[in-house]
Amino acid sequence: VHTWSVDANQFVADEDDVTYSCRVSEVVNAYGREGIDAIMNGAKQHFRESQQKKVSGSTVWWRTREATLFALASLSEQLVDLEVSGPSRVDVGKLVEQIVTEDIGIGVHEYPFLYARIFTSVAKFSPLIGHGVLEHILYAAIKAIGMDVPPPVKVGACRALSQLLPEANKELIRSQMMGLFSSLTDLLNQASDETLHLVLETLQAVIKAGSETSTSVEPIISPIILNVWALHISDPFISIDALEVLEAIKNSPGCIHPLTSRVLPYIGPILNKPQQQPDGLVAGSLDLVTMLLKASYIWQDGFFYFPFAIDFPSFLNLCGIINLYHNSIHNLLTTLCDSILQNAPIDVVKAVHDVCFDAVIWIVLQSDDHSEMQNATECLAAFVSGGREEVLTWSGDSRFTMRSLLDAASRLLDPKLESSGSLFVGSYILQLILNLPSQMSLHIRDLVAALVRRMQSVQIVGLKSSLLLIFARLVHMSSPNVEQFIDLLTSIPAEGYDNSFSYVMSEWTKQQSKHPSCTCFLLARYPNVFQVVI
Numbered sequence: 001v002h003t004w005s006v007d008a009n010q011f012v013a014d015e016d017d018v019t020y021s022c023r024v025s026e027v028v029n030a031y032g033r034e035g036i037d038a039i040m041n042g043a044k045q046h047f048r049e050s051q052q053k054k055v056s057g058s059t060v061w062w063r064t065r066e067a068t069l070f071a072l073a074s075l076s077e078q079l080v081d082l083e084v085s086g087p088s089r090v091d092v093g094k095l096v097e098q099i100v101t102e103d104i105g106i107g108v109h110e111y112p113f114l115y116a117r118i119f120t121s122v123a124k125f126s127p128l129i130g131h132g133v134l135e136h137i138l139y140a141a142i143k144a145i146g147m148d149v150p151p152p153v154k155v156g157a158c159r160a161l162s163q164l165l166p167e168a169n170k171e172l173i174r175s176q177m178m179g180l181f182s183s184l185t186d187l188l189n190q191a192s193d194e195t196l197h198l199v200l201e202t203l204q205a206v207i208k209a210g211s212e213t214s215t216s217v218e219p220i221i222s223p224i225i226l227n228v229w230a231l232h233i234s235d236p237f238i239s240i241d242a243l244e245v246l247e248a249i250k251n252s253p254g255c256i257h258p259l260t261s262r263v264l265p266y267i268g269p270i271l272n273k274p275q276q277q278p279d280g281l282v283a284g285s286l287d288l289v290t291m292l293l294k295a296s297y298i299w300q301d302g303f304f305y306f307p308f309a310i311d312f313p314s315f316l317n318l319c320g321i322i323n324l325y326h327n328s329i330h331n332l333l334t335t336l337c338d339s340i341l342q343n344a345p346i347d348v349v350k351a352v353h354d355v356c357f358d359a360v361i362w363i364v365l366q367s368d369d370h371s372e373m374q375n376a377t378e379c380l381a382a383f384v385s386g387g388r389e390e391v392l393t394w395s396g397d398s399r400f401t402m403r404s405l406l407d408a409a410s411r412l413l414d415p416k417l418e419s420s421g422s423l424f425v426g427s428y429i430l431q432l433i434l435n436l437p438s439q440m441s442l443h444i445r446d447l448v449a450a451l452v453r454r455m456q457s458v459q460i461v462g463l464k465s466s467l468l469l470i471f472a473r474l475v476h477m478s479s480p481n482v483e484q485f486i487d488l489l490t491s492i493p494a495e496g497y498d499n500s501f502s503y504v505m506s507e508w509t510k511q512q513s514k515h516p517s518c519t520c521f522l523l524a525r526y527p528n529v530f531q532v533v534i
Contacts, residue, residue, distance in 0.1 A: 028078055036082065039075065040092065043068050047099060062106075062114040065099060069114075069121045072096065076124035083128050093128025096121055100133060104140065108149050116156030119144075123163035135172065138164045142176050146183040154187065155195065158202040165209040177210035181217045188224060193238065196228070200241040207248040214252035222249060222262050230266075233284045243284075247291050260292055260348050264355045271359035274367065282363065286375035289356050293344055293382035349386035353394050357383060364408040370420040373412075377424040380408060384431040392436070402439055405432065413450040415457035422454065426466025430473060437477065444474070449492050452500045455507065465511055471504055 028035040046068045053061035072079065072092060079092045100118055108115045122129060122137045141157040141164070161180075165173075184203050191199045203221070207214055229242035246263075250256045267285050274282045360383070363376040383391055384405070392398035409432065411417065412425035429447070433440045440447070451467050458464050478485035489501035497503040 028075060036075070036078065039071065040095075043072055044095060047095065062103075062111045065103070066114045066117045069096070069099065069117045073117075073121050073124045080125060080127055093125055096125045097129055097133055100129075100137065104136065108144070108147075108153055112150035112152050115144075116152040119153075119156030119160040123160045126163055126167070134164060135169075138168055138173065139176075142173070142180055145187070146179055155198065158187075158198050162198075162202045162205045165205040168209060170209060173209070174212070177206070177213045178217070180206055181210070181213070181221065185221060185224060188228065193232075193235070196232070196238050197241055200225075200228070200238070200245055204241075204245045204248045207245065207252060211252040214249060215254040215258075218249055218252075218255045218258055222246065222259055225249075226263070226266065229284070229288070230281075233278075233280045239280075239284055243287060243291060246288070250292065256292075256344060256348055260351060263288060263292060264351065268355040268359075271356050271363070274359070274363055274372070280371075282367075283369065283371040283375045286360065286363070286372065286379050289352060289360070290375065290379045290382050292352055293349055293379070293386050344386060346386070346390070349383070350390075350394055353383060353387060353391065357391075357395070361404045361408055365411055368421075370418065370423075373421040374423050377408075377412060377422075377428050380405070381424070381428040381431045384428070384435050388435040389439075392439075402436070405436075406443065409447075410450065413454040415453045419458045419460040419463055422458070423460065423463055424466075425454070426463065426470060429467075429470050433470070433473060433477065445488060445492070448474070448488065448500060452492065452494050452503060456495060456503070464507065468504070468507055468511055471508075 028039070046064050050061050050064040050068070053064065072095075083091075083093060100122060103111075103114060103118060106114065119137065119141055122134065126134060137160055141160040144153050144157040145161070184199060184206060187199050188196075188203065203225075207221075225242050225245050229239055229246070232238040232242065246259065250259050267289060270277055270281055270285045271289070356379075360376050360379050363372055364380065367373055367376070387394065392401045395401050409425070409429060412422045412428065414422075429451075433447075448471075451470060455464050455467050458467075474485060475482055486501055489504060490499045492500040494500045494503035497506065
């Protein structure tokens with residue numbers, strides 16, 4: 001207990017590793033609703049016992065209460081789902097509120113573990129707790145982050161903020177945001193590997209909640225996060241957390257340009273001398289560049305928010321091919337927005353191009369590292385999507401640039417290349433034919449032949465599916481003369497089949513049961529395609 005009281009990193013590490021001789025979750029799995037009722041009855045009984053111990057003057061009364069909250073929190077998903085789905089006798093929200101209301105006034109230094117558990121419990125049960133209690137806990141968490149309190153309390157406060165800030169009333173907390181940024185920056189400098197994830201997650205939530213103030217703090221926070229990202233590039237979890245914080249900064253109004261100017265001088269030398277870099281740094285740098293190139297949009301309160309205008313007619317056109325097989329409307333809308341908004345403002349795309357484009361092409365053509373090839377492919381797709389035909393002119397020689405893009409596609413479609421290295425070639429080819437249609441039309445026959453050869457050599461089902469969808473897009477592009485495209489397919493040989501058309505349709509029917517979106521996508525624009533007789 002003493003170690004946890006002074007060392008937040010050890011507290012988080014031990015809590016994450018904690019095991020039980022008999023887990024409460026196992027009781028629920030074994031006995032279902034009866035198990036839940038038994039656990040809730042036990043929790044209420046232990047709460048009453050802790051009240052009696054407190055009244056009698058016991059110095060350890062808080063331990064029973066803290067353990068009760070810990071046990072309930074381990075079942076939070078099941079309990080919340082049970083209450084949200086309809087009326088029940090569980091009343092876990094009422095019990096947690098009762099405990100919180102009674103204990104929130106206790107001394108934070110005297111009972112740090114109970115205080116920390118209150119923060120995390122309210123965060124986990126927030127859908128069941130009244131707005132008044134949530135606002136009170138939110139203010140207490142903001143205050144605790146900036147105070148000299150025991151480390152476990154700050155850990156609990158971070159967890160509460162991460163969960164509560166996205167749904168909080170931004171007007172009520174606006175005046176607290178600058179102080180919160182400052183406190184979290186101090187915590188970031190003190191964090192070790194164990195607590196770094198938690199602090200970064202909290203910082204990301206704060207940036208999204210306080211986007212109006214992010215412009216003021218970007219010059220302070222961005223260099224620190226970039227340093228964290230670079231120091232932990234070999235740790236995929238922390239480096240991704242840091243990248244998501246940078247993305248949250250980029251998505252904040254007025255931040256993308258200063259952030260880009262800050263990133264490019266650091267990233268450029270890495271990508272231009274990839275063979276001299278430590279493991280993981282090149283692949284991570286490519287991820288960072290791709291993040292800058294992609295569009296910014298935020299899902300919040302049931303709406304998408306965009307920092308710049310979108311091509312609304314294109315959006316409506318795309319809505320005409322909505323895949324009805326999607327189960328989640330949020331996932332569907334995200335997919336649609338990704339299809340429309342794959343790029344940052346054009347001046348940002350050009351600035352990144354001038355520093356990184358040639359290096360990215362070189363990595364695709366020369367690297368044997370699959371992570372580097374995958375990330376470079378995604379980066380090229382973002383360049384083409386963001387720059388469109390303008391990307392061909394920025395280097396001064398449009399033919400050479402187009403040749404470079406085709407050379408990259410050729411290597412990625414090489415049937416001798418391991419499938420992992422080509423994993424994202426489908427999205428890259430799709431961006432080429434969508435954004436450079438006139439240039440790509442000159443190479444359709446070669447492209448189709450290369451796609452078929454690559455499909456016949458791949459070992460990854462997802463890669464084959466992504467290549468198959470390119471044929472659906474090519475059908476769309478050839479409408480209303482789809483027969484001509486089918487004639488083209490029949491004129492191209494495919495090993496083991498009469499022709500490429502036979503092979504593609506064979507693969508299509510195999511994939512249909514797994515990916516009905518393929519046929520839905522194709523039929524949206526050309527409903528009679530399967531009636532064509534060859």
